[in-house]
Amino acid sequence: MARDTSEAAPGSSVTRRVRRTVLIGAAVAAVVVATAPFQLDIYTKNILIRAFFLAALAMTVDVLWGYTGILTFGQSAFFGIGAYACALVATHYGFGPFWFAGSFLLALLAAVAVAWLIGWLAFYHGASPLYASIVTLALPIVLVQLIFAGGRFTGSSSGISAFPTYYWAFETWFWIAGGYLIAVTALGYLLVSSDFGRLLVAIRENEERCAYLGIPVSRIKILLMMAAGAIGAGAGFGYAAFTNVVAPELGGFLLGTELLIFTALGGRGTLIGPVLGTIGIDVTASYLSGSLPFLWKLITGVAFVVVIVLLPQGLIPILGKGLRRLWPFPRAAARDAVVLRGFEPTTPHGETRSAPLRTADLLRHYGSLKVLDGIAIESRGSELLSIVGPNGAGKTTLMRCISDGGERSGGEVYVNGTEIGRGSPQSVVALGIGRSFQNTNLFETLTVGECLMLARWRIDGASLFSRRNEVALPTPALGILEATGLDKALGTETRNLSHGQKRGLELAMVLATEPSVLLLDEPTAGLTKAERTAIGSVLTSLARVHGLSILLIEHDLDFVRDISDRIVVLHQGALLMEGTVEEVIASDLVKAVYSGQAVETAS
Amino acid sequence: MANLALDMITTSAILFVVASGLMIILGVMKLINFAHGAFLTLGGYAAYLTTEAGLSPWLAPLLAGAVGFGVGIVVERVIVRPLYHRPLDAILATWGLGIIIGQLITIGFGREVQFAASPMTGTLDLGGIEYSAYRLTLTAVALAIGGALTALLYLTRFGLNARAVIMNETLARGLGIDSARVRLLTFGLGAGLACGAGALITPLLSVDPNMGLPWLVNSFMLVLVSGVSIPSLALASLILGSAQVAVSSYISPIIGGLTIVVLAAVLLRLYPKGLGRGT
Incomplete structure (x- = not known):
């Protein structure tokens, strides 16, 4: 506690x-x-x-x-x-x-x-x-x-x-x-x-x-x-x-x-x-x-x-x-809460030489089943790019292929100009990717504070024989903790958190790794309207103020319309359409896909 | 040369027979039965008792199988069921069970080596090559077991249920399949196969309280390399068994004993999912 x-x-x-x-x-x-x-x-x-x-x-x-x-x-x-x-x-x-x-x-x-x-x-x-x-x-x-x-x-x-x-x-x-x-x-x-x-x-x-x-x-x-x-x-x-x-x-x-x-x-x-x-x-x-x-x-x-x-x-x-x-002697609990300290992250603003994220001809197939078929997308800094599409369109697979070099069957993924090769997730993270997951699978018996410390491992390291009592977090991560009340619950084990808090912690942990490209897989699933709005405003400020490039998978099209700069539509593993919010919303093609009509893919 | 080829084939067949019980349990229950070696030993002693009682040695594998099935059913209820969601703990608990069985046998029979009578002796003439009749019979038995297991899985109601549980247990349960019962019977079947295999291999070896241990390790490796499929278990047995025979005869029997373990570890590093997946 x-x-x-x-x-x-x-x-x-x-x-x-x-x-x-x-x-x-x-x-x-x-x-x-x-x-x-x-x-x-x-x-x-x-x-x-x-x-x-x-x-x-x-x-x-x-x-x-x-x-x-x-x-x-x-x-x-x-x-x-x-x-x-x-x-x-x-x-x-x-x-x-x-x-x-x-x-x-x-x-x-x-x-x-x-x-x-x-x-x-x-x-x-x-x-x-x-x-x-x-x-x-x-x-x-x-x-x-x-x-x-x-x-x-x-x-x-x-x-x-x-x-x-x-x-x-x-x-x-x-x-x-x-x-x-x-x-x-x-x-x-x-x-x-x-x-x-x-x-x-x-x-x-x-x-x-x-x-x-x-x-x-x-x-x-x-x-x-x-x-x-x-x-x-x-x-x-x-x-x-x-x-x-x-x-x-x-x-x-x-x-x-x-x-x-x-x-x-x-x-x-x-x-x-x-x-x-x-x-x-x-x-x-x-x-x-x-x-x-x-x-x-x-x-x-x-x-x-x-x-x-x-x-x-x-x-x-x-x-x-x-x-x-x-003989009730005091329990030597080695699990004190930590103190959080915020700092202003260095924004990746100025350096816009290469796109934060670019994929070329990305392929993923299981046997003869093509889940991703030649996806080429490019994200920009300070942009919120939403990926939409019906179930099974390959959205989560796309995220997986971007964040783990061992996943794709072909094609290239460039993160801040560097091809990820066959690198493991941690090497891709080192290039600037941060990924949140669809399901809230956190570390059950660790406390909120310990989870945050873990997320800072890549940057701050971990001492072999001592405990730190202070975690430095970039302000956006701190902001999310405050918005979800987690800053008051640093000593709580994560399994005892509410669903909304878990999602908040998940997002805060990803932000703590100071990514320049954020991959978010349904960050608002199962959240209340108020929580959704809070997360939405955090995301827009991350993009606008902190210059992050955000890729977002969402099913809630209203939410997508409210916050996105650009939308990519996937359908059956292929890139169906790409455009501004207005273009995509107005498109008959997209309406047809969502209403389940057969569509010739544009590839 | 022909002798070597026969050695390879019969050794592979024996490995297949020994490993099949472990594979059935792994396939349906997704857990590794480290009491497999002890079940083999139990089968060996069942064979010993059968022949001591003056019954025909041909009966031994059947009686051993029945004993194994009964023991397996009890063990599943008492030890395995509570650990279904802790697979690594299940390895340990079944290993502990193996110790218990081994010690009970030691207390009952002593540590010394015993011999069971062989159902057949001598050699068969295969176009000029004399070869152990019993090893050839075992090869036929291996084929029969492979066939019977395939038939069980693909031609019976139990097999259909078992395959459903193998593929997606949650869905299978949703369809009204009593997966607990499938697991119970599977564990009994796997234990029965192990005991039967123990009885089958005793005429080639002697019986002692630790006879199952080397077989446990080799079966474990074979099953992981093969994945859950009867043909690929046969293939894995053939590859690794042949390699073992070749290394034993050309390099050294001691290194030969390592072949399966080392080769399996390397194969699994290269093909983490085993030979059977994706086919």
Whole structure:
């Protein structure tokens, strides 16, 4: 809910609070880790050290899956890469401080390289989320088979053991493992609580929409994968150096799925849940698997299914809720409202050398069905160009072909003089296109303020480890927020907005990206007369005052007549007519089309 | 050479049989049944029990199919139905189900490898080439299953409803098709096919609680490459199965085991919609 804005003073109170939480959490954890070895027996220490390394790995699974929505089966592969880097170098090349550090570096580099390859394969614009899962599923399978194929060198199926390593005391290893876990978890927590963390959630909720806000989704996912891979490899390296045994299972598919089980049971998207879940489950498993080996696994399987079906949030959040009921401490809400600041955008007025938008011979066909057939349109700056035509005329397809280079079957699209090529939506956005959608598909669990911040990502960026508390918006975007009352609801999650507010936010977000060409697909659908009028006057001022070139799809011909400078009529994928409002309204051809008579297309 | 060609054809046929249950479920329900491997294992143990009980090994696939259908019906009601709108979670829940089935089998039968009797042994003489009679029979069975599934989809009322649900579930429901029932029966059918396939492949292999896992991964890849269509599944099985046999015999059996996974990942990158779409 909207909070008192005075709380979000400069320097971002949210950032400060998150940092304080992390600091306190890490300090408490550090005290526990520092003193625990003196209370525990060797067996428990041994189990916990392994559990700490696995928990660090599970933490990366949660960032990828819980936050960003990438269902990965392959995070174990990075663990295996780290473990084998340690074992192989020590066995075959040499051992000593230099070799040890070198092999650690090698582990990280190898993991980053593999993660890049996987990311490049799995994340491209238009890839289905399932495909990423397939690639991450293939990765550990390939890795294990390569280890098998390595024969003597990799120890094949029996792995490598008794390679030289540091036989430090159990306490030392406990501190190393615990320290590593605390460090990477703190880092992960800062990341997911930052502006960048909100971006990850936005990608999970609506990847398509992110791309149309100019956010390079694929690149972000690849980078995230690389970071997660490096952390996983570091954990695997520590695990191998401590246990002095590596086996192909460390990089296998089964461990990959177990990580998902740990994450789901602990509570995906909570970061702490998966870490605690992994430690809890792994330790219990080690104690129980001695006496009840098969039964324990059966219980895990049942618990996993029950949690997925009935409690998708996992167990830790439920525990947390229970605790909170017993001891109601204030909730550390990291979701304060932001402060908006308006600025006057630089108008693209003077530079009228090339048309803001021009299409030449634009084609789109599905098989033999031609949806767009040789469309040539040109828009001017400071102009409101309406595209009308009956259902199925190809209006939305036209917008799609303009805003995504991968969509059209032929022809050219020039944005501010540059041909868009086969560019993804975010590259087209970078050229100056802003597109709003017919349906109001926003980011359900993000607040209005977060959505606006997201829309400014392309221009203002997002900090990796902190939260901003101020969003700078161009005045037209601010104007729309004020007109729809959204400036008073910055802390509201978008799913709780009214339809009119959603449309307003949608438009404000597009304007926040500071486009020079605005593509609007039925911006007034389902709005009241008053809202319509408000949007209409905003649009005309955008064109007249701010010099934008606006392309508008509308069914409401009265609305079109009131605000348009020029009208283009599409019919069955072809350009039927183009002209001023008066010309088009008076045209018999257009009347015939709308009344459903057969018309010879003018092409 | 002729032997290699026969290996390719029969391997492809086996892959087709194993993957068909997964494809039926994916097609109608748009979800990936990661318990598929466990159903195969269940079928393997059904075959083992059948032959242990002294019944004819020919009965094993049929009994296994019946068991699979029954288990599938229950699973659909209890686990799959609540996850219909969370497809990625359905993958996980069915994977968890696979763990449960695997552990129950382990508790019941132990982890050791068991053998089921083969319905036929020896070789057939194909104009001078001796080839495993059972593998040839499996090829015929694959053709029969392909034919039967096609007939089911195109000649029966259930098939018509199922195709309607495949194409547009909302509209199908609007037309009065009980899509919940279609899904229930489909999951039962898919599970039954998987168990039957598990029983069919056991004479070639041994039975153990994890026997289904490698098959699960390969079937998953095959089905995604093929898309939802019986002929294209046959085509995908033929391409990937042949490649696997070729790589195994000319390069190394270990790399051969990877062929399907790697090739499928690459094919899907090039043709994201699979082979079956657009035909």
